[in-house]
Amino acid sequence: MKMWNSFLSRSLLIIASLILLCSSVRVRSQLTTDFYHNSCPNLLKIVHQEVKTAIENEVRMAASLLRLHFYDCFVNGCDASVLLDGSDGEKFVGPNLNSARGFDVVDTIKSVVESSCSGVVSYADILAIVAKDAVLLSGGPSWKVLLGRRDGLVANQTGANDGLPAPSESLNQIITKFNNVGLNTTDVVSVGSHTIGLARCTTFNQRLFNFSGTGSSDVTMNTEMVTDLQNLCPQNGDGNKTTSLDQNSTDLFDNHYFKNLINGKGLLFSDHTLYSSDDEAVSTTKMLVESYTNDSSLFFKGFANSMIKVGNISPLTGSVGEIRKNCRVVN
Ligand code: HEM
Ligand SMILES: *[C@@H]1O[C@H](CO)[C@@H](O)[C@H](O)[C@H]1NC(C)=O
Ligand SMILES: *[C@@H]1O[C@H](CO)[C@@H](O)[C@H](O)[C@H]1NC(C)=O
Numbered sequence: 324m325k326m327w328n329s330f331l332s333r334s335l336l337i338i339a340s341l342i343l344l345c346s347s348v349r350v351r352s353q354l355t356t357d358f359y360h361n362s363c364p365n366l367l368k369i370v371h372q373e374v375k376t377a378i379e380n381e382v383r384m385a386a387s388l389l390r391l392h393f394y395d396c397f398v399n400g401c402d403a404s405v406l407l408d409g410s411d412g413e414k415f416v417g418p419n420l421n422s423a424r425g426f427d428v429v430d431t432i433k434s435v436v437e438s439s440c441s442g443v444v445s446y447a448d449i450l451a452i453v454a455k456d457a458v459l460l461s462g463g464p465s466w467k468v469l470l471g472r473r474d475g476l477v478a479n480q481t482g483a484n485d486g487l488p489a490p491s492e493s494l495n496q497i498i499t500k501f502n503n504v505g506l507n508t509t510d511v512v513s514v515g516s517h518t519i520g521l522a523r524c525t526t527f528n529q530r531l532f533n534f535s536g537t538g539s540s541d542v543t544m545n546t547e548m549v550t551d552l553q554n555l556c557p558q559n560g561d562g563n564k565t566t567s568l569d570q571n572s573t574d575l576f577d578n579h580y581f582k583n584l585i586n587g588k589g590l591l592f593s594d595h596t597l598y599s600s601d602d603e604a605v606s607t608t609k610m611l612v613e614s615y616t617n618d619s620s621l622f623f624k625g626f627a628n629s630m631i632k633v634g635n636i637s638p639l640t641g642s643v644g645e646i647r648k649n650c651r652v653v654n
């Protein structure tokens with residue numbers, strides 16, 4: 324009897340733990356790949372086609388669209404808050420002003436989606452799907468996008484100013500900002516998206532002339548590249564001029580970005596710092612940079628894994644938030 328009792332209580336304990344485990348798993352993975360299976364069966368096809376058209380019109384749009392998903396997710400989670408207009412819009416703060424782009428393309432994609440399935444697909448999900456197609460159409464990997472996010476009701480300028488990483492920041496500062504949204508040091512390297520797209524002089528010119536008050540350029544930057552960039556971005560020149568983040572292949576999503584870092588050809592200080600930094604974490608990031616340089620498929624796998632993690636940052640689900648009708652204003 325005693326033995327039976329202890330067997331029973333042990334079984335109950337196991338069952339209880341299993342139930343707990345299952346419910347906690349459900350909390351962490353509320354998003355599903357087939358969320359729109361019935362409500363918008365052609366969603367993925369429609370978005371893919373629209374992203375393809377947008378990139379055919381302007382190849383840089385792939386980079387701009389990919390960046391939007393990241394900038395959305397880092398502020399209040401993946402809730403399309405980055406798309407909101409209005410004086411408190413995230414669009415208008417430092418990291419985004421005169422920089423974030425692709426909003427018109429998102430408007431177009433949503434309107435095509437609406438004409439096929441009205442009022443059911445969130446902008447937050449559209450940004451997540453768009454990011455995947457932008458990478459795939461640029462020669463990068465694909466992944467199964469988790470869906471079921473809803474759109475937020477507020478923008479958060481403070482969150483954008485404090486939460487988004489800046490190009491002048493140290494490795495530790497960047498890692499802290501990633502940690503704050505549940506991402507780790509591996510993710511910092513794996514989301515190596517600066518293999519496509521452009522950056523403005525103002526985001527890297529502090530490395531060119533009097534770096535940290537040294538009176539010279541950043542000595543860790545390749546000297547030919549310094550000269551080229553000094554010509555492109557003279558002191559007191561136009562800070563809005565742009566150049567390729569990956570000087571080797573601007574529009575191709577490949578692992579050459581990592582090789583650039585090893586060769587002193589990372590454009591932003593924040594890129595360079597993944598390979599060369601005084602911060603202790605560099606032993607981890609440097610090793611990853613080397614692995615990804617050596618093995619493109621390892622980078623692609625790591626990238627896809629980290630992008631899924633980015634897409635899982637604090638989604639609004641169930642009846643929280645809304646399905647926004649116009650990306651620029653709440654309903
Ligand atoms: C590690 C921290 C990061 C920093 C400090 C950073 C910073 C920047 C900066 C300063 C630019 C140029 C913006 C301008 O010229 O105004 C840029 C461009 C870009 N970033 Fe990042 N970024 C980071 C991480 C990411 C991540 C995680 C992604 C995507 C998942 C991403 C995707 C892009 C893309 C694709 C562009 C080019 C955009 C275009 O051509 O329109 N970045 N980033
Ligand atoms: C804005 O972001 C900050 C920092 O991430 C957070 O503490 C705050 O609650 C957010 N505010 C709103 C209104 O969402
Ligand atoms: C980061 O998280 C991934 C799982 O998503 C794990 O494989 C990796 O080892 C972690 N990296 C670090 C440095 O903890």
Ligand SMILES: *[C@@H]1O[C@H](CO)[C@@H](O)[C@H](O)[C@H]1NC(C)=O
Nearest residue numbers: 532533534535536537538539
């Ligand atoms: C470089 O910056 C330092 C500190 O900001 C300043 O004292 C110095 O005059 C600058 N040198 C040049 C050549 O501009």
Ligand SMILES: *[C@@H]1O[C@H](CO)[C@@H](O)[C@H](O)[C@H]1NC(C)=O
Nearest residue numbers: 421523525560561562563564
């Ligand atoms: C870039 O251009 C915008 C207007 O398009 C202007 O307001 C801004 O001051 C310029 N920024 C820099 C760094 O020159």
Ligand SMILES: *[C@@H]1O[C@H](CO)[C@@H](O)[C@H](O)[C@H]1NC(C)=O
Nearest residue numbers: 569570571572573579582583
């Ligand atoms: C990019 O790098 C590859 C391999 O190192 C090289 O063959 C190619 O010429 C480079 N392309 C450009 C545009 O620099």
Ligand SMILES: *[C@@H]1O[C@H](CO)[C@@H](O)[C@H](O)[C@H]1NC(C)=O
Nearest residue numbers: 610611612613614615616617
């Ligand atoms: C990458 O390849 C180089 C050259 O073959 C080798 O020296 C290095 O150990 C490799 N690094 C990693 C992390 O795989």
